[in-house]
Amino acid sequence: MMYALLNKLTAKPGHRDEVLELLVASGRLLRDNPACLLYLVSASVAEPEVIWVQDLWIGREEHEAFLNRPELRPFIDRTVPLLAGMPEQMELRSVRGVGASLPPELR
Structure with a gap:
């Protein structure tokens, strides 16, 4: 089941x-990770300090495994102190979409 x-x-x-x-930069660690179907970083136009990150994975376990990779830790340690608070995170159920990495069942 997809994990978004x-x-x-x-x-x-x-x-x-x-x-x-x-x-x-941390997203570059995903370049050769077939479990990550989408990692998109976007800057908000309306709210100058807000950043949105969208993830789509083949499963929750693969996402959790990536978060536990030791080479990701320095990025997390450098990013968290620059934030005004903890990130807000919503889990989504992907229904349909368009994209080169999307599996057939979501196109």
């Missing part, structure tokens, strides 16, 4: 670009 997440991160004033850079 929508994450809202709010950077401390003046730190949005640094958080964006760290999120994009």
